[in-house]
Amino acid sequence: MSSIHQINGRQLTYIITGGQVGTGLLALPSLLSQEAGQHAWMCILLGALVPFINLLVIDKLGSRHSGLNMVEMLRQILGKVGGTIAVVAFAGYLITSITVLVNAFARFIQVYMLPRTPLWVIIFLGMICVVYAGLKGGRVVGRINETLFFGMVLSMFFIVIPAYYSHEFTNLLPLGELNASEMLRGTLLTMYTFAGVEILLVLYSQVDKAEEVKGAALRGLGLSTATYLIVTICCLLVFGPDRIVHYTWPGVSILKVAQVPVIERFEFYFLAIWVGIVLRRAIIPVFSSALTLAQLFKMEERSAPIVLAVGIIVFSGGLLVPSIAVNYILVRYFALAYLVMGFAFPLTLLLISWLRQGVNANA
Amino acid sequence: MLKKLLSMTLLISSCFILSGCWDSKDVDRLAFPIVASYDMFQDDPDSMKQLSSGPLEEPRVDVTVVFPNLSAKAANKVTVETVPAPTVGYAREKRGLTAPEFYVTGFNKVILTGEDLARQGLQQPMESLYRFPEVPLNMLLAVVEGRGKDILNLKTDNTDNIATFLYTLLREPDKHNFIPVVTINEFDVNLAPGRNPVVPLIKTGGVNQAFLSGVAVFKKDRLLAKLDIHDTRPLILLRGVPAQGYFPFILEGENLQGSALLRNKRKVKVERQEDVYVFKLEVVLEGIITEYPSEQRIDQKRLKGVENFITAEVENECRQIINTMQKEWKTDCIDISKYALAKWRRELKERVDDEQFISQARIELDVKVKITNYGERR
């Protein structure tokens, strides 16, 4: 086990949370309400089942192949060639998904903070932090997540305050009017925000105590689900299911509703923290994909060039998405991509592993 | 070591390269409006109409803004400027022609709209406010009887400027009158199905005076009716906007006239009896006696008398409003349809805003007044 990438159980919890909560969160209430109206929050609960099962599958897979890192595990299951292809595909999926996030993040910063600053500059600055963290290795990524997690908790308070002052409970009622197709579409949409748990596949072998992984990962999922619920319910309470759809990022707009003396503008304080939260969402997959590739080339202790390369790819990829409208289309595709690469892929691996070695055998 | 130095230099130099300061706008180079008003375009002799030309530029709104003058030597504290433009957002282009500082709308705390524009619908002129990220959603909104421009041109010698005056006027009228505080978010939220906004009304009168004159009732974003201050109270009680205000009362037997300070609460229950929707409103007023000019002590019976008087008075006022609403306006301006929606949202969503929904609904009213205290004297 490589020591500079080693993390502990609590860090894994925060990494799993941090790997999911990003810009998607701020747009989520509006997107979900479009499909499911006042039932948006139910879709989140339903949607959480998918990563829940996903985590259990990955944990099962990891414990069957304990002591192996992801590359070794995939090669054991799929053979040398198949394993290598799968690793590259998985890393590619992580990298492309992060480019979409980085682009959304930069557009978001452009709208709220720096309207005249070129997009590439915003992305470049963000990527400096991302790459710097990636270069420092898994141990440091784990530590940053511990710090930033509390930033996220703090930012949740910001969201709750306006909801406390101007809420309308009828906005959440009635409860039982959801039909199956709406629910399915809504749930599918949440997949993009829940994507991120699949990095457990990479991180499983880096956790110091394997028996802690399951609990820690599920706690992480619980925390991010709670975050989504808080934001969605608060936004629904303030804007209502009909008006919320007019907002691009209701998670930020809600902060402009409250009038708090001295702290004139809530949203800036929120965004100042949120920059860290979103970049952490980028740090984790960048680091994970770089680690996977480093494992492939057997240079885990010298992963610097790979991290840099991944950073450059993400930077240039982030520039390619031409507008926020295209970004939203891509988000929907990535919800599907998550289902394939994040959810179905480990499940298939587990099935193959079972077929090859029997259900009970420990590989 | 070399690698480290290299990366440090790279980092520092990249910072320098990136220092374009694209968004830097020093505070002394800003033009920040502190209050704005949207009115229908009027071809005044002093209008800056010559700024517009071409078919797309036909002015439709007058955007009036007030800037503070930063220079210590300026004779006036503020500059009031009216720019005619086809749309509100586009008026910013015209503004650049008259005052080419950075235009920051984030400080604007009050937005006024002229009555005539409000009758045409506010969604269009206010759209750019919602779209512009730096505009806070807690900006206060009021409708002006007449033109907003006239209010902004008032000379205010007793306050810092007109913006401060309007802000204090609109920030918390609900603390002493039954007039709601309406932000642009509040307005927007009330455009949802089954809901309609009401907005405070401001009027000029006397010499350099502006005052709150009631509320404007909207049907979605269009002004429907103006209520004077007397009719505003029952409307707000029925709407259930938490507020606090004074009620006069007369006790015939005692031959006295006094007043009470009451705050309101509202409960709504909705039922469906076959095709008729029945709304059961309960308006609860609770508070203290502020004035009871009598040598007699206030006892249980006299208290009851006061309560009964106010109850009857409020009930009567409220019924009149409900009547007008159902017969004339045919619009739910007392914010009760949302309770029906909360039960049958999918079914009602399309027709809750139809005229017959509210005019055919049965509205039962129950007013309760509770006096809890009578101050230092008894």
Next chain:
Amino acid sequence: MRIIPRKPASSKDQTQPKSAGLPEDPMPLSLKEKNEILAPYLDKNEDINKRDFMLGLELKIPARAVFLNQVVDKETFQRHVLEPLMKYPFPVQDELGTALISMLTGSGPSVSSVKTAQTLKEIIHHVFDGLLVVFVDGYREALVVDIHGGEFRTVDEPPGERTTRGPREGFIENLDINISMIRRRLRDPKLVVKKTMVGRRTRTPVAYLYIEDIASEEVVKDLRQRIDAIDVDGIMASGYLEQFLEKSPWSAFPQIWSSERPDRLASKLLEGRVVVIVHGTPLAFTVPTMALEWFQASEDYYERTVYGSVTRFTRFIAFFLAVSLPSLYIALFSFHPELVPFKLLLPVAQARSQVPFPVIIEVLIQEFIIQLTIESGLRLPGAIGQTVGVVAGIILGQAAIAANLASPAVIIVISVTTIATFVMPSSGMLLASRILRLPLIFVCGAFGIYGFSLAWLFIVIHVSSLEDFKTPYYAPFAPLRWQDVKDAAIRAPLWMMNKRPASIPVSNLTRQVKTHVDGQGDQ
């Protein structure tokens, strides 16, 4: 970017510090020859005293004492070395044999430390280390007597770390006295004091202290190796040694904590740290170090919990302000003026409209002036230093406003920043905040709040990545250790801190058993 931990510079060579090439030959027998051999080293130095005398009351063996002027205590030399040796009642010479020197060691000079030396190299070093060396005709061995004396600064209140409730005793430049100050506070027989020398030419004595059954063996071993690996001409102060030991020299953050107060160091020893004292510096430093230590003042522990916690928290805020207030000012007033309350904005904007510079230049000018004031004030004697401060602070500030070179707001911002800077109880983090401020000003000048967030994220990443002696620098915040947080963000009651800090590797975690009578804390 280096990820692999660096190994000590030359771990192969773990011998004692190299000497300047002195011969290791044994000394000759006769005194005359000895004098001849030693002459090239001793005769050119006029601060070396040579005292020839006759050993023994009756036998009269020629002998010579050699010592450094003003380093050896003359009074002791005369009364307790010279006199007993001259009046020594030797038995018959034939019975003496080679036992003379060992006999003298036992019953010659009546001082506490006497030993022998044989080779030229040893003897030369002993002389220059300030010991008294006595050669006797006919014997190879020389008698080495430790009667250090001379002038020292007296123990007084440490100027850099004053306290109102703690002891007023501070270190001085003498190693042994410093060690004794710790010993007096920590009478544990398990307190180990080890000495070594650093510096080929300065031969500076360095002592490291640890409590055997608390400190981690690995840390002690690692420290020992790293100190031994230092091969340098000389070290002038403990700061030299710190720089040789720290792992990330390019970081803005101090990585080795030092103090001039024995009471604080004793408490560090009890937490399982190793204390290093360098001769000639009234400071001692400890390893392993965490960032947190710069925020802990000894006052926190001497005062009551509530007061200690509040002041601790104030210090964190002060550090944040010291690093970021000027940059926040720039971000607010040249990027996001919406964030400023309107009633504050208007006067600032009006004042700013008189100033010809952009906000960032305005801040930089004032910041530079303040840095000049601090630097000049530091070196000047007390009264003049204060005058300079007052002149810069009040007169210059007023003049700058009157001349429209600065707006009043920026003067306030810079003043508050400077005050916040000096809230830090020890100087390391204070310097870090002064350094970090500048890049933040530039980043915020270019990107506003976004730059501010990124800069702090960068700082957090950097701080999280520092680690030395198996101790994460940013602990207990990341990696998070809840039981340590009670002496981090706040200062919990002393009776609640039953464990030593878990972030530091120690061999014994238990500090105390539950001793408080109520044990609840609420009463």
